[in-house]
Amino acid sequence: MKDTNLDLLKNDSIEKSYVVETQDLKKTYLMGKVIVHALRGIDLKIEEGDFIAITGPSGCGKSTFLNLIGALDKPSNGKVYIDGADVSTLKGNQLANLRRKVGFVFQFFNLIQKLNARKNVELPLAIMGVNNKKRRKEAEELLRIVGLGDRINHRPTELSGGEQQRVAIARALTGNPRFLLLDEPTGNIDSKTAQEIVTLLKKLNEEKGITIILATHDQNITNEAKKIIHLIDGRIEHTNFERGVN
Amino acid sequence: MREGLIKMKILDVFKYALSGIRVRKLRTFLTTLGVIIGITGIVALLSLGEGFRIEMTGQFEQGFSLNTLTVTPGGGFMGFGGGDDEFYLLVNDTETIDEVEGVNIALAIISKQVSISSNNITRSVSVVGVNFTQYSEIYGSTFLAENGSIPFSPANDTIILGAGIADPWNNGTLFASVGDKINITWATGPILNPITKSYIANVSTILKEIGGFGLGGPSDNQIYIPITTAQEFFDTEQCNQIIIQLIDSNQETIDSVTSEIEKLYDDKVSVISPTALLSTISGMFSIIELFLVAISGIALLVAGIGIMNIMIVSVLERTREIGILKSLGMKDRNVLTIFLGEASLIGLLGGVLGIALGWGVSNVISLFLSVFMSGGVGGGFDTGQQQAMALSITPILTPTILFLAFAFSLVVCILFGLYPARRASKLNPVEALRYE
Numbered sequence A: 001m002k003d004t005n006l007d008l009l010k011n012d013s014i015e016k017s018y019v020v021e022t023q024d025l026k027k028t029y030l031m032g033k034v035i036v037h038a039l040r041g042i043d044l045k046i047e048e049g050d051f052i053a054i055t056g057p058s059g060c061g062k063s064t065f066l067n068l069i070g071a072l073d074k075p076s077n078g079k080v081y082i083d084g085a086d087v088s089t090l091k092g093n094q095l096a097n098l099r100r101k102v103g104f105v106f107q108f109f110n111l112i113q114k115l116n117a118r119k120n121v122e123l124p125l126a127i128m129g130v131n132n133k134k135r136r137k138e139a140e141e142l143l144r145i146v147g148l149g150d151r152i153n154h155r156p157t158e159l160s161g162g163e164q165q166r167v168a169i170a171r172a173l174t175g176n177p178r179f180l181l182l183d184e185p186t187g188n189i190d191s192k193t194a195q196e197i198v199t200l201l202k203k204l205n206e207e208k209g210i211t212i213i214l215a216t217h218d219q220n221i222t223n224e225a226k227k228i229i230h231l232i233d234g235r236i237e238h239t240n241f242e243r244g245v246n
Numbered sequence B: 001m002r003e004g005l006i007k008m009k010i011l012d013v014f015k016y017a018l019s020g021i022r023v024r025k026l027r028t029f030l031t032t033l034g035v036i037i038g039i040t041g042i043v044a045l046l047s048l049g050e051g052f053r054i055e056m057t058g059q060f061e062q063g064f065s066l067n068t069l070t071v072t073p074g075g076g077f078m079g080f081g082g083g084d085d086e087f088y089l090l091v092n093d094t095e096t097i098d099e100v101e102g103v104n105i106a107l108a109i110i111s112k113q114v115s116i117s118s119n120n121i122t123r124s125v126s127v128v129g130v131n132f133t134q135y136s137e138i139y140g141s142t143f144l145a146e147n148g149s150i151p152f153s154p155a156n157d158t159i160i161l162g163a164g165i166a167d168p169w170n171n172g173t174l175f176a177s178v179g180d181k182i183n184i185t186w187a188t189g190p191i192l193n194p195i196t197k198s199y200i201a202n203v204s205t206i207l208k209e210i211g212g213f214g215l216g217g218p219s220d221n222q223i224y225i226p227i228t229t230a231q232e233f234f235d236t237e238q239c240n241q242i243i244i245q246l247i248d249s250n251q252e253t254i255d256s257v258t259s260e261i262e263k264l265y266d267d268k269v270s271v272i273s274p275t276a277l278l279s280t281i282s283g284m285f286s287i288i289e290l291f292l293v294a295i296s297g298i299a300l301l302v303a304g305i306g307i308m309n310i311m312i313v314s315v316l317e318r319t320r321e322i323g324i325l326k327s328l329g330m331k332d333r334n335v336l337t338i339f340l341g342e343a344s345l346i347g348l349l350g351g352v353l354g355i356a357l358g359w360g361v362s363n364v365i366s367l368f369l370s371v372f373m374s375g376g377v378g379g380g381f382d383t384g385q386q387q388a389m390a391l392s393i394t395p396i397l398t399p400t401i402l403f404l405a406f407a408f409s410l411v412v413c414i415l416f417g418l419y420p421a422r423r424a425s426k427l428n429p430v431e432a433l434r435y436e
């Protein structure tokens, strides 16, 4: 409430274009007769190359926020701009195309069980209409980057939780997305594997300059993030700029 | 990213649909089974019906003279309904009918069931008492001699055998041949204590094979004796029917003679023309065919509802998958195509298998019918009556039937898959992902 126009960047350059920008973002759900306020007005600007951790207690609205900036859901109020485009004005196919600019990684991996690792990673490329040869090459390369070069033909059921999450990250990285959204990426894997995922994300951010926004409870990830946003009950409670590199 | 380029290849969409089918083999098979049964039924019925129709037309065309009328006692169609038990047609009624304008020949027929024996073999046949000269004039194309000749002034004990009587096994082992003597026995009176009469007849002629039912005309499974012999042996002046040959086959002649004769007998007789009979019978067959097709249609409808049910379940259990696909940027249209693709693959498979199976089933039925109808199973002379229906249906698979069955299978599957597929494509990705 106190920071209705929070500008994380404190940057003087006015022409700066943001990867994601939200204005007074609100989301309410109707559960029977009860109105649930999941988000109560979020203003945020995310710059290219950011590594942002969104923290807060369970139910504070982290997933809801990620879904909205990933164009998976529509806000009840306010605006989401992705790459400068107002998501609320987009319809069906345009919305689907926009989702191709976002790499989404879910807490429960959400891999297609009947497809092997390579086919799972290829799927977004197939959806984009990339030809067989090209997408196979890209998928194999991405699987190598996430450290699964030797698990290419394994089905999700033949992979550990950490391996499945890495397949999901490889899938999210296909087609050079503008940013990665990760919803509690280490929530369902052991701490050692979680550490490996954190290292991978940090590497992707630092070496490839990939913008990362993630929701987490995990102190290990929070420690690595450049910026931290703490949500409580659908509002930004505080941010941690001290840790920011900017 | 250029929007024009973001377009999933249709081949990839279908491959994805196929992968779904491969994973759920049993479920898919069971769904397809419903379609297969429906299509099998339709194909079997239509191809048998088509074969039957062609067989029937062929049968009727044989021995059917368009310029004939049949007069039988009793009003109404073929003696059904409104019959007057006290009314009989007499042999000498032909004299009255001969006077009617437009009548060329009027011929009385007495027919009875008798048993005939030769070489210790006895069988039951229907005997026709008729004037040979007039009969061969009316049915010149079928009442023809194979052995011997048609006697135009026959002796009292003359008998002519149909081809099926002389050579019942159709293999040259003859029941009787020209010059043989056969014993004719007629039983009358109470069934338990019948009075029997017999006489020895002299085979003068064996007829050429006619084929067909011989409705209204000569048939392979009858024997023929002079009308005068019949009157004397059966001790009757009543005849079963009077066949009329008209001067031509114009509809006006048919109509005027028909009404004249009906008036003459105070509507106590029915006058039937072969064309009317043919159209009545073929009308009956179309109704039967329609009925059978309707049954298959219902089977297919049930299969269709089954498909819808399976598709709805499939959409429900794959809600999460749909959520993933949509979150990865798959368009509604492609999600729809995946589910419709699944449905049409089921339709395609069900169509092909159903047609193959239907064809097999109709051939088996046809084989069964021909064995049963020809009396080959029951065998021997006791089944002589069944031989009167020596009928073999060769199923025919016309391109129309093929196309119909295939199109029907596809249409049913797509139609019933449409609703669940649309529902799947409209799902909100977040809600779909929350689905357990």
Ligand SMILES: Nc1ncnc2c1ncn2[C@@H]1O[C@H](COP(=O)(O)OP(=O)(O)O)[C@@H](O)[C@H]1O
Residues within 6 Å of the ligand: A029, A030, A031, A036, A037, A038, A057, A058, A059, A060, A061, A062, A063, A064, A065, B434
């Ligand atoms: N589809 C929904 N229907 C109703 N309530 C929802 C729905 N999604 C989330 N909520 C509610 O919104 C609030 C925020 O949820 P969520 O964003 O999932 O929180 P977090 O991810 O931080 O745990 C919670 O109170 C949750 O119960």
Ligand SMILES: [Mg+2]
Residues within 6 Å of the ligand: A062, A063, A064, A183
């Ligand atoms: Mg959450």
